[in-house]
Amino acid sequence: LEQELLASIAAAGDLAAIEQARIAVLGKKGRIAELMQTLGTLPAEQRKGFGQSVNEIKARVSEALEARKASLEGDALSQRLVNERADVTLPVRPGAVADGRIHPVSQVYDECVEIFADMGFAVAEGPDIETDDLNFTKLNIPPEHPARQEHDTFYFRPKEDGSRLVLRTHTSPVQIRTMLAQKPPIRIIAPGRVYRSDSDQTHTPMFHQIEGLVIDETTHMGHLKWVLEEFCKAFFEVDEVKMRFRASHFPFTEPSMEVDIGAEAIGKPGQWLEILGCGMVHPNVLRNCGLDPEKYQGFAFGMGLDRIAMLKYGLTDLRAFFSGDLRWLRHYGFSV
Numbered sequence: 001l002e003q004e005l006l007a008s009i010a011a012a013g014d015l016a017a018i019e020q021a022r023i024a025v026l027g028k029k030g031r032i033a034e035l036m037q038t039l040g041t042l043p044a045e046q047r048k049g050f051g052q053s054v055n056e057i058k059a060r061v062s063e064a065l066e067a068r069k070a071s072l073e074g075d076a077l078s079q080r081l082v083n084e085r086a087d088v089t090l091p092v093r094p095g096a097v098a099d100g101r102i103h104p105v106s107q108v109y110d111e112c113v114e115i116f117a118d119m120g121f122a123v124a125e126g127p128d129i130e131t132d133d134l135n136f137t138k139l140n141i142p143p144e145h146p147a148r149q150e151h152d153t154f155y156f157r158p159k160e161d162g163s164r165l166v167l168r169t170h171t172s173p174v175q176i177r178t179m180l181a182q183k184p185p186i187r188i189i190a191p192g193r194v195y196r197s198d199s200d201q202t203h204t205p206m207f208h209q210i211e212g213l214v215i216d217e218t219t220h221m222g223h224l225k226w227v228l229e230e231f232c233k234a235f236f237e238v239d240e241v242k243m244r245f246r247a248s249h250f251p252f253t254e255p256s257m258e259v260d261i262g263a264e265a266i267g268k269p270g271q272w273l274e275i276l277g278c279g280m281v282h283p284n285v286l287r288n289c290g291l292d293p294e295k296y297q298g299f300a301f302g303m304g305l306d307r308i309a310m311l312k313y314g315l316t317d318l319r320a321f322f323s324g325d326l327r328w329l330r331h332y333g334f335s336v
């Protein structure tokens with residue numbers, strides 16, 4: 001009987017056949033079960049030996065089944081590998097693979113990093129989720145300061161000690177992180193995402209800024225002006241750029257200015273376009289970072305990356321930047 005069963009297993013030519021063989025042999029109504037039923041009809045003294053031999057046959061047959069099944073599965077896999085093999089040497093059909101495009105913000109981000117790198121700036125980074133202390137307090141914006149209201153801040157739920165995290169409303173906390181982590185001379189830019197609860201054609205709840213910070217012993221406003229002018233000429237790819245520095249106010253700079261560029265730079269003479277805020281770093285901010293304002297001074301600026309992307313590439317709706325519309329990206333994106 002054992003030979004007969006083993007032969008039926010060896011004869012199974014595919015996985016379906018092996019499954020049928022398994023049911024015929026080991027199934028509830030299979031040959032082994034049949035044998036076990038005859039056990040009760042045997043004289044008591046023969047039962048033990050008979051049961052044992054049936055169990056041994058069952059074990060050997062099961063083993064043979066498994067082995068046959070494994071070998072058939074191996075064959076099936078090899079067969080599939082042969083049939084489904086892709087010829088990677090075939091040329092790609094035109095249009096079969098969509099070309100990736102570089103998002104205008106990524107493009108402008110890279111352009112800025114490159115221009116400032118040429119001027120000796122290193123790139124610094126900070127987290128999008130920031131402490132209230134770094135986003136505001138250390139920047140000379142204490143709790144209850146009216147400037148907090150202007151920021152339309154996204155707050156997290158307060159922690160048990162009363163402190164709360166925020167989505168950073170500007171890249172200025174990276175100034176603080178940098179000054180806390182390294183001694184002057186400091187010359188960094190910090191590009192990244194920032195968040196404010198605001199949405200219309202020129203505002204989105206998430207947008208991008210690039211921060212600049214220079215701290216040394218003799219840094220002055222002339223340096224600030226030179227850096228910004230050089231940047232604008234390089235970025236807008238023009239030989240001359242008109243810039244207007246208007247007195248303004250930020251708690252973390254003194255004096256503070258907003259900077260407009262003459263729209264000639266983008267082919268629209270006669271207009272002024274605001275592109276950034278800047279100023280000399282406030283002595284309180286230096287002190288908050290353990291720097292002696294008698295010894296060190298410097299400047300900072302914060303520029304809207306999306307804004308200068310819109311100006312340079314003539315885009316009008318900021319919301320389209322982040323809508324994830326592929327047609328928009330195909331149209332305005334840059335080739336890789």
Ligand code: PHE
Pocket residue numbers: 169170171172211250253277278279300301302303
């Ligand atoms: N953080 C300011 C803003 O978001 C910009 C700024 C940066 C101004 C650095 C001065 C110095 O509006």
